[in-house]
Amino acid sequence: MKDTSVWPTATIQLTISIFPQEFLPKILGYSLHFEAVKLETLIMAPELRELGMGPSYFTFHISIDNADSDYATMVSHAVGQYLEIVGADARGRP
Numbered sequence: 001m002k003d004t005s006v007w008p009t010a011t012i013q014l015t016i017s018i019f020p021q022e023f024l025p026k027i028l029g030y031s032l033h034f035e036a037v038k039l040e041t042l043i044m045a046p047e048l049r050e051l052g053m054g055p056s057y058f059t060f061h062i063s064i065d066n067a068d069s070d071y072a073t074m075v076s077h078a079v080g081q082y083l084e085i086v087g088a089d090a091r092g093r094p
Contacts, residue, residue, distance in 0.1 A: 028079050035072040 013030065016023035045055035 024082065028075065028082060031075040032072070032079060035070070035075050037072065 016026050016030070020027060041058055045058035048055040048058070
């Protein structure tokens with residue numbers, strides 16, 4: 001744990017989890033970022049071998065994600081619902 005470069009991200013994630021109502025947009029954003037399969041993830045998985053690291057985690061994560069029921073889908077729906085609520089509030093509707 002002497003590598004302090006990992007502390008800022010970990011600290012931010014823990015801090016926003018303490019105040020979920022205040023930081024809900026950030027929590028949804030983090031969740032979407034980590035769960036959505038991105039082109040970068042697909043490119044990075046094989047490149048990890050060049051660094052002497054196994055890509056198993058990323059390959060497994062990509063292979064089990066289901067477009068209808070995985071975490072990214074749940075987060076996408078949560079983001080959509082949140083945006084509907086924020087939009088309705090901005091328009092003055094209940």
